Amino acid sequence: MPFVLHKYKLLWGLAAMALAAPLAAQQSGKLEPNTMAARMAACTACHGSQGRAGPDGYYPRIAGKPADYLYNQLVYFRSGQRQYRPMQNLLEHMSDDYLRQIAEWFSGQHPPYADPSPSRLPAAVLDRGRQLVMEGDPRRGVPACVACHGASLTGVLPAVPALVGLPHDYISSQFGAWTNGLRKAIEPDCMADIARRMTPEDVSAVAGWLSSQPVRSATPSSGLPAPPPMECGSQMRVEVRQ
Numbered sequence: 001m002p003f004v005l006h007k008y009k010l011l012w013g014l015a016a017m018a019l020a021a022p023l024a025a026q027q028s029g030k031l032e033p034n035t036m037a038a039r040m041a042a043c044t045a046c047h048g049s050q051g052r053a054g055p056d057g058y059y060p061r062i063a064g065k066p067a068d069y070l071y072n073q074l075v076y077f078r079s080g081q082r083q084y085r086p087m088q089n090l091l092e093h094m095s096d097d098y099l100r101q102i103a104e105w106f107s108g109q110h111p112p113y114a115d116p117s118p119s120r121l122p123a124a125v126l127d128r129g130r131q132l133v134m135e136g137d138p139r140r141g142v143p144a145c146v147a148c149h150g151a152s153l154t155g156v157l158p159a160v161p162a163l164v165g166l167p168h169d170y171i172s173s174q175f176g177a178w179t180n181g182l183r184k185a186i187e188p189d190c191m192a193d194i195a196r197r198m199t200p201e202d203v204s205a206v207a208g209w210l211s212s213q214p215v216r217s218a219t220p221s222s223g224l225p226a227p228p229p230m231e232c233g234s235q236m237r238v239e240v241r242q
């Protein structure tokens with residue numbers, strides 16, 4: 001499997017780079033030039049140090065997410081399948097290899113999580129949110145989120161992200177983007193299908209419940225106990241591309 005070999009080579013390269021960065025520079029908050037941390041300063045300006053999330057409740061955390069998930073998103077932003085102009089400008093001239101390296105680097109960062117913000121939604125709405133996440137809504141064909149994002153919602157390797165640790169407004173705007181076609185993954189695009197089956201009230205309830213859950217770590221699990229209820233193309237993309 002050439003992909004696996006490639007990945008290991010990259011990890012060794014990254015490990016060597018990390019060792020080369022003097023601890024003193026890291027501790028003083030100054031970035032040693034020619035390290036990934038320094039090269040990623042343009043990204044961490046918005047995404048927070050090490051990619052821990054921006055301070056304004058929107059810029060998502062990217063640290064510690066599955067590397068293949070991050071890689072897919074970078075490819076989507078570069079191609080316009082996900083739209084955010086400042087990122088597209090930054091990524092435009094970056095090669096697949098460099099995007100892969102960036103994805104591996106952020107995936108290997110594990111800064112602490114901020115405390116969740118308590119939701120202002122009524123308890124009954126939050127309970128509806130919890131129910132959708134845990135059980136879905138069979139009447140409208142909405143599968144339980146845990147069936148793909150993992151029982152503890154911390155994501156599943158290789159390419160399903162965690163649902164904990166995301167801000168309320170970020171979650172609800174992703175559902176908006178799937179519904180109106182501004183966020184697309186490779187077909188079959190399971191999240192776009194799911195988003196179209198949910199009402200605005202469902203989305204608000206889910207975003208409220210998820211964003212108020214405390215999170216100490218969102219280490220993705222390595223597999224699901226049962227096959228996912230729908231096919232998701234983004235899960236297969238990595239193998240397809242190699």
Ligand code: HEC
Pocket residue numbers: 042043044045046047058059060061062065070073074082083084086087090091102161173174
């Ligand atoms: C001007 C601010 C800004 C800069 C600079 C920026 N980002 Fe982003 N990034 C965002 C915003 C805002 C989003 C969410 C966009 C959306 O709503 O889909 C995002 C989303 C992402 C996502 C998807 C996260 C997820 O959970 O799906 C990744 C990965 C990412 N950025 C990586 C990067 C990398 C790597 C760089 C540097 C090359 C970078 N960003 C630079 C603001 C920024």
Ligand code: HEC
Pocket residue numbers: 060069072073132133142143144145146147148149159160161162163166171174184185190191194206228229230231232234235
């Ligand atoms: C059939 C499997 C499946 C189910 C069920 C599912 N998801 Fe997803 N979800 C995915 C996949 C795969 C991705 C990554 C899509 C991509 O690559 O852009 C994803 C991505 C997401 C993201 C983007 C996270 C980020 O960091 O940007 C959110 C939010 C999300 N799902 C919410 C939900 C919610 C809420 C539910 C339940 C109502 C749910 N998902 C059910 C497979 C699923």
